[in-house]
Amino acid sequence: MSTATRLQTSPIETMRRREQFDIYSAYRRILGNEKISTPLAAILALTELIEKSNAGTMFELVQALKEGAEVLRKWFTNSISVNAGCELFIAFVTLFPHESADFKDLKIELAEQGRQYVNEAMSYREKIAKLALGFIKDGSVILTHSYSRVVMQALLLAHKQKRISVYVTEARPRGSGIRTHDELTAAGIPCTVVLDSAVAYVMDKVDLVLVGSEAVVESGGLINAVGSNQMAIIAKAANTPVYAMAESYKFHRLFPLSQYDLPTHTPDIHSFPRLRTRPTDSTNVRPSVLQSQVDLSSKQRLPSSTSAHTVSSSEYAMSPEQIRLNPEVDYTRPDLISLVFSDVGILTPEGVSQYLVGMFAG
Structure with a gap:
């Protein structure tokens, strides 16, 4: 096979290799252990990626780890802990002394070192x-x-x-x-x-x-x-x-x-919503206040020992959309x-x- 042909097929081969290992599923499975924190779960998922990877050089391996870390990040709105674990492990792999004659042996050693670190980190x-x-x-x-x-x-x-x-x-x-x-x-x-x-x-x-x-x-x-x-x-x-x-x-x-x-901040956080319509001039009362007056007038008078705001507090609970902001x-x-x-x-x-x-x- 010529060099040109190898260059043309390598992206397809790389895609197939990625499809064979679902790093997010591995991460979720590892996180099922209550004692393992988010960064450590990310490190263990990356060690599994090393074992499944067909990378033949350190450059290819580091690239695969960076891509795996990026896949994990995309699953979360708050990926700070995942980032911390991924960056630590990728830095370790990059700085690890490459003394093994066989690259396969080096990958096995890197995976073992990752697991050993996690075991130690549990203490x-x-x-x-x-x-x-x-x-x-x-x-x-x-x-x-x-x-x-x-x-x-x-x-x-x-x-x-x-x-x-x-x-x-x-x-x-x-x-x-x-x-x-x-x-x-x-x-x-x-x-x-x-x-x-x-x-x-x-x-x-x-x-x-x-x-x-x-x-x-x-x-x-x-x-x-x-x-x-x-x-x-x-x-x-x-x-x-x-x-x-x-x-x-x-x-x-x-x-x-x-x-x-x-990195978790987005333009949506604490942004002001666009008002679709203006209040009519038939009332100068804010909708929330007006609605509360209507609701209270339609109910029986509450006992003096019960506060109105406690009984109707559920009416003022934040919506999922408000929480998202x-x-x-x-x-x-x-x-x-x-x-x-x-x-x-x-x-x-x-x-x-x-x-x-x-x-x-x-």
Whole structure:
């Protein structure tokens, strides 16, 4: 076969090879293990891609990994955690010393190294929990946000040795804080759910804030479930320390300067809808207010012990479209974070930047 013919058929062969391995299905299957986080699931999916790949050179292999990572990203509106895992593994493959005489042996070794890293990384949460233990005093009142497995492990470990109480935000719209509340309560830890809008109200009772992370970026800032930023701002105003907890595989080479620099931000988020028609001049009352008056007038008068806004609150629940126009994550500046607890040690936000430079420089 001539060189020209090989060049013409190689794209078709490459397409066939991709069709043979569905990286997203592999990712979803791996993520079925509750203990495996999103970045680690992405790494394991890429190791399977290496094993299934027919790449004959390092260039082809790295290209296949980048394409596989891109396929994973396209499945998510929030792909930050997936990006972190994919970039870490691709950097590892690129910098790995190529000593094997046979490229097939090298691919086997790379896949084994990927699995070995994931197995080791499964112990990172325990390491982080032990590091945080010294910062949680007996009788501490802790505020946390949403649901984080590493924060949960730290709280459960602290409960075995000290008396603690926990406030957790509801974390709308998914209500992930309810899961935190249920698991802590089942473990015997006093826990109360607070509204996301009541963080400032409860902050004066809090000794420290513990939050997990989707990613810790090059600036030392934090990307986490939306609401983390406002919590950190309020904590800073109240002189309450904010401790972030993050496994090192969540350290991500991003440098956002504001919320709108996040890869998850789209023009639709918090955009104003176009009004199709103007209100008629027959009424100067806003439609929502007018509708509520009509609804209340058509009902029986409520007992004095029952508040009207509680009974009719379902009428004002956010629609799926309104929820879609809100962000899933937000960015917390490094100056609002006291320390980052990680498996590589207790770091300042500046220390995270230095570690990231070293990690990706090989």
